[in-house]
Amino acid sequence: MRHRRGREVHGVLLLDKPAELSSNDALQKVRRLFNAKKAGHTGALDPLATGMLPICLGEATKFSQFLLDSDKRYRVIARLGQRTDTSDAHGKIICQRPIEITQLQLDKALDKFRGNLIQIPSMYSALKYQGKPLYEYARKGITIEREGRQITVYDLQFERWQENELELTIHCSKGTYIRTIIDDLGELLGCGAHVIYLRRLQVASYPSERMVTIEQLYTLKQQVELGTTSLEAQLDPLLLPMDTAVNHFPEINISSIVASYFKQGQAVVVANHRLSEGNKVRVTEGDMHKFIGIAEIDEQNMIAPRRLVVESV
Numbered sequence: 001m002r003h004r005r006g007r008e009v010h011g012v013l014l015l016d017k018p019a020e021l022s023s024n025d026a027l028q029k030v031r032r033l034f035n036a037k038k039a040g041h042t043g044a045l046d047p048l049a050t051g052m053l054p055i056c057l058g059e060a061t062k063f064s065q066f067l068l069d070s071d072k073r074y075r076v077i078a079r080l081g082q083r084t085d086t087s088d089a090h091g092k093i094i095c096q097r098p099i100e101i102t103q104l105q106l107d108k109a110l111d112k113f114r115g116n117l118i119q120i121p122s123m124y125s126a127l128k129y130q131g132k133p134l135y136e137y138a139r140k141g142i143t144i145e146r147e148g149r150q151i152t153v154y155d156l157q158f159e160r161w162q163e164n165e166l167e168l169t170i171h172c173s174k175g176t177y178i179r180t181i182i183d184d185l186g187e188l189l190g191c192g193a194h195v196i197y198l199r200r201l202q203v204a205s206y207p208s209e210r211m212v213t214i215e216q217l218y219t220l221k222q223q224v225e226l227g228t229t230s231l232e233a234q235l236d237p238l239l240l241p242m243d244t245a246v247n248h249f250p251e252i253n254i255s256s257i258v259a260s261y262f263k264q265g266q267a268v269v270v271a272n273h274r275l276s277e278g279n280k281v282r283v284t285e286g287d288m289h290k291f292i293g294i295a296e297i298d299e300q301n302m303i304a305p306r307r308l309v310v311e312s313v
Contacts, residue, residue, distance in 0.1 A: 006037035007231075010058035011239025016211040017045055017053040017200075026214070030055050033217045034235055042067035042203065042245075046179070048088050051200030052211055060242035062307045063294065067245050069174050070204035071154065076195055078166045078182045083192030085138075086124040087179035091194065099164060099191045106161065109188045110168075113181055114156050118148040122180050151176045166193070169201070204248070212238055242309070243291035249282040250275065252295070252303060259285040259292060267304040273297075280306070 013034075017026050023044035031039035040061040042054045051074075056064045081099045084091030101109075121127050123138035127146070137144055152173040160167040170178060179195050186193025202208055220234040252270055254262060262268050262283065275281065279297045283305075284290055293308040 006035050008058055009034055009036050009236060010060055010242050012060050012242060012244055013055045013239055014206055014211045015053045015055050016213045017050055018214065019050050020047055022047050023053060026053060027055055029214055033221050035231060040064050045200060046198065048090055049198040049200060052203050054203055054206060059309050060245065063242060063245040067203060071171065071173050072200060073171045073202040074178050075169050075199045075201055076178050076182065077197035078193045079196045080164045080166055080193050081191050082194060083186055084194040087122055087183040088195040095192050097191045101189050101191065109185060110156060110158060113185060114153050116150060116152050119151050119177065119180055120146050120148045121177055149175055243282060246282050246294055249280050251284055252281045253284045253289055256286050262305055263292060263308060265305055267298055267302040270303050
């Protein structure tokens with residue numbers, strides 16, 4: 001077997017993804033810059049979109065699913081009066097209509113997109129059907145019947161309406177397609193709409209001020225190539241700890257003796273916890289509270305490991 005080259009580096013990078021770059025291309029650029037053996041992102045952004053794309057390196061990839069499940073915040077600018085086949089500016093205009101609405105009509109329409117909603121995903125999405133993403137069928141002119149999915153829009157703020165541009169900020173649950181909200185809003189208003197600008201402001205509780213651009217990473221990497229410093233010194237400080245992906249779970253701290261069994265995949269007894277069966281917990285070891293994995297409370301009220309951090313030898 002061929003072993004993937006690269007170094008063992010673990011943590012979460014908050015990349016400020018640029019426009020016109022796919023999430024996978026951004027991921028590969030980061031992996032090469034860090035010379036990381038393993039990397040994965042936590043939910044794709046459209047090529048048109050910019051903003052926060054958490055990239056997990058090394059053992060942090062085991063916990064990326066919990067970021068996929070987290071809520072997100074976006075800033076979006078829509079163009080009113082035009083509907084496209086992809087619901088964004090990359091698509092083909094399929095309908096143009098006059099914008100004949102009032103602020104009151106707009107406010108009432110926006111209110112219908114707050115709270116719990118059933119959303120039918122766009123054909124131009126990465127959802128899979130028979131092993132292929134829907135957009136592959138859409139590009140061939142094939143339409144697949146899609147089931148509606150429940151989403152939650154926790155907050156939708158009107159920011160600006162100027163001529164044919166409408167700007168909103170949206171805080172929503174996992175699986176929400178902003179393009180679809182804009183397309184549905186345009187149809188409700190009777191004029192059509194599509195996304196011309198989309199920026200992800202936040203994922204879970206990650207701080208936006210910790211985002212870094214690819215250009216910043218290249219600048220730091222150049223210092224390494226000059227031989228005056230190392231990757232560990234220049235790039236690794238940008239990484240957040242891997243357990244930040246799961247810091248919303250309650251922590252259970254265990255001794256090193258108990259941890260030795262837990263790290264072998266065995267469920268362990270922990271006294272005095274007040275959690276119910278099925279609850280997930282973040283497990284740490286010893287006085288330093290070293291993160292060692294995710295566990296679940298089993299039917300015997302024991303701490304059963306679900307994802308373990310494998311320590312480098």
